Amino acid sequence: MKKAYFLAAFFLLAFLLSGCKGSGEVQRRLVVHAIGVDPADEGFIVSYQVFAGRADESGPTDADESTVVTLLAAGRTLGEAEENLRLKTGKEVFLGDCELILISDKLREIGLMGFLDYLKSSDVYSGVSVAYCRGSASETVSAKLKQGSATAILLRGVLEEAIMCGRALSSRVIELTNALEFDGESAAVPVLEMTLGRDNGDGSTLTETDIGVYHSIIMTPNGCGPETDSDSAAGISLLKGSTRALEFLVESKNGSADIRLDKVRSSRKIRIENGLPEISINISGRYTVRASTGDMTDDEIKKLSEKALLELCSSGYEYISSGDLFEIKKMMIKYEGDYFRSKKDSIGEIIQKTTFNVRASLFKY
Amino acid sequence: MNPPKISAAQLAILLFLARLMHTMIFRVTDFDSGTPIMLGLAASTLIEALLMIPAAAYASKSIRGEAALPKPVRLLYSLYFTVIAGGTAALFAEFLHREFSGTVPPTAAIILIALAAGYCAYAGIEGIARAGAVVFILFAALFLSMVAVSEGKFNWLNLRPMTRDGLPHFSKYLFESLSSSWQIPMLVLLGSKLRRNPAGAAYGFLALKFLAIETLLLLITLVLWRYVGVLGYPIYALGAFAKSDFIQRFDPINMLVWAINCTLVSALYICISSEPVKSRSKGAVIFSALAAAFALYEYKRGLRYDETWFLVFKLLGVLILGTVVPLCAMAINKFKSGKGALTA
Structure with missing residues (x-):
């Protein structure tokens, strides 16, 4: 009796395992x-x-x-x-x-x-x-x-x-x-x-x-906003602090260099300046020169790369009026809770007036 | 033959699995994950630590054979845990129906769990405790692997300071968490099964519970945020972002571990409920049938995790059976022994 009870419970419980009842042929x-x-x-x-x-193929088949x-x-x-x-x-x-x-x-x-x-x-x-x-x-x-x-x-x-x-x-x-x-x-x-x-x-x-x-x-x-090019998307990503790597070209009268940034880190801080939010961003990372023409010096490449980052941020900032792209509301709730509560009703307009203060410091790998 | 005994670590794991089962079937639709909930768990753990003191003291006396509850009171515990077992099975069936519809009919799932749990309860507390260790390892492996292969990114902006707006969420979670702490009355009953160290079992359980659930809440806050309400079950939701080349979907593994844990925990409830019945087999049959009947009734009625009567019933059980009864029992024992000494 005990064994029968055990076996019945065991086999019936097996139906609880996924797929035992709802299973079907792959075909x-x-x-x-x-x-x-x-x-x-x-x-x-x-x-x-x-x-x-095909069903008659032997062994696993990858999707190609x-x-x-x-x-x-x-x-x-x-x-x-x-x-x-x-x-x-x-x-x-x-x-x-x-x-x-x-x-x-x-x-x-x-x-x-x-x-x-x-x-x-x-x-x-x-x-x-x-x-x-x-x-x-x-x-x-x-x-x-x-x-x-x-x-x-x-x-x-x-x-x-x-x-x-x-x-x-x-x-x-x-x-x-x-x-x-x-x-x-x-x-x-x-x-x-x-x-x-x-x-x-x-x-x-x-x-x-x-x-x-x-x-x-x-x-x-509410729907659809404007379309951005890839530079602006890169700028939005930088301002949002989600960039981990980035590729771009720097040019001067001395030549050009194809740059790759790795290990990009962004620290973002928000504070209220003159009654409006200001976000300070420090972007750091290491760069590699993938290819170059002319005779640009290391110092020149570094300065041009940092400038290029600021220009990308600037093109990303143009989309500040397209809703809360940069998680500004979340930053206000977390770091400036009192300010957020006092301005809750007009937060959409305030987000559009937020300014960014960006600093970039790169080092060569 | 010596009565069966389990270690403090085994009891801590069993209590943890019972709490974990409840977290598994904790279904949310509009879950305001974040700091208020995490603080709610911390506050509830502190209160539970205080409420545990009489239960641990009573368990300590039980080990020495200096405490025994009167039969009518003991039957109250049995009824309480039968309702809890039925509620667990009903909510688990609801989970199966929502997430794996077509796998097994919920009614059949309840009957199967009751059958399997009834057999495990008949096998006794030592067997359940050994199985508990295996389930604990299975769960730990599943939890860690889901975290390790998660494709989600941490968004630290989701971790906000607690404000006045968060108070309703804090108090709601505190209430729900306290009403889920029937591990305290379980300690009162299982004390007599312990070899030693009931305080170790009680506080080991609390530490384990706090660490595991707080980690879960933190991960949900940082990675899933409000999306957890879309998926419904927080632990299950953790697998939503988990994907590896070896395991594409964690759902079937989750299902396996949950089904085993549900059976084990239901077995534990039936085991402690059936103790007043002299014949172990009769006790297991009666209480597994009662639990199944209650589960079927509640499932058909549409029991919800956050149903007020269920939360109040559970909380009253925690306070009365977990704290008031052991305090009264110890006071009566002390009074009797004092009177006995005077008479002598």
Whole structure:
């Protein structure tokens, strides 16, 4: 009796383990790696880059250009498009492995909140990146690039590289939701842009199709803000204190140098000066000269690099009126609580009047 | 045969796992993570440390065989922990339904947990204590690996000073945390199972609880911020930003550890509830059936973690069964022994 009781409890408990009941054949699932969203007359056309590994292949198969395909489904909402894809293919859509969400920049005017609501309620990993793309998202996720097919891993790599180089800001689902929905801040969302290849007219290739991040779109809780170039995005990142590395070019009459900054650190302090917030930022880091022309001295390169950083900050500061991009409200709550409470009602206007005092000190590696 | 005995470390771990289970099923929709909550936990731990004193003193007397509760009072403890076991199973079923719908029907989950917990309770406190050590190691490994592979970045601006605006959050969390501290009445009952050092078990548990939950709250504040309300369950949410090449999703591992912990902790409640029944097997069957019935009723009714009657019931249990009863029992014992000495 005791053994029977034990065995029954043991086997029945095994059903509690994930997947023991809801399991399904891999071939019956659509494993989505990237999602592209384009506008349609009524709703959206959603491109799902899915894994299409063959069932008869032995051993594990990685997602590469031969094993991914892009499927399209339309719907008035993203949820409806997902349901239509399921009905169209007869397979269960699995979004848990999705690496990237790409939204066509034609949809920028409707803002991000609706997309974030969908992502929050789906089984998409909360740390997945969201980015805009120039033109058609469908063409971007199914493009043939000089690096190979635009697989989710490749596109995500391009995005991460831009963030690593300080030319774009991180835009994961969690970060965007916290900033836009909960903290009322703005966020700079990177834009992936394809440069289409050209041929010589005789069928031979002159340039191949390339992809990169050269702009960002500023999103506010109320919708869409202006678009920035990569210098301004770098400046926003510096003023926000989130830059860890940065690449730029310095030039003088003596020549030019390609600089890479590493181990960038920013310390930000806020204080109230003449009744308005002033943020002091000290940026430090080590630089490496990757390539140079002419005969620039070390001292000249250092001074020009520091000046270049200030110029980047200055171009980032131009977006001070695009909502709270620099977490100024949070800084006020943390360090100037009394001031914040006294100005709570007019905080939006005050943020636009915040000044920055930036100092940069670099050393050569 | 000697009565089963466990060490102070084993008891501290069991009490910690019981508290942890409650944190696991702590569901929040609008969680104002930050300093007020963290201070609320610190204040609640200090109050619990004070409330623990009579329970630890009573447990110390139990070890020496100088204390025994009257049967009607002992039955009150049994009923209290049966309700707690049922509530735990109901809220765990709710978690399964929300996060893993389609895996197992919640009603079946409650019955399975009651069956497995009933068997474990029948196996006795020593077995539960040994299993507890394994679950503790499993949980520690899961927690550390989720933190280690987290892709989130710390935002220190989220760690703000406590202001008057934070007082409602502070007091709400303090109330909820205190009402979840039924480990104090557990110490009263489990004292007789200890070899020695009840104070070590009590304060070891408090230190462990404070460190683990405060670390969790700090990580949530710095990394997840308000997004934790979207995910609902704070410990589960910690896995939201965790990803590695080896483990893409932590959900199934979370589920495994939680299911085991829920079974173990329910077994512990049933074990201590069933003690007044002479036959161990009968006791396990009766109290696991009662716990399952209560869990099913509360699940169907839609029990919520923050339901006022449940919070008040739990807090009253903590105060009366964890502090008042042991104080009264020790006072009566002292009075009786004093009278006995006079008579002699």
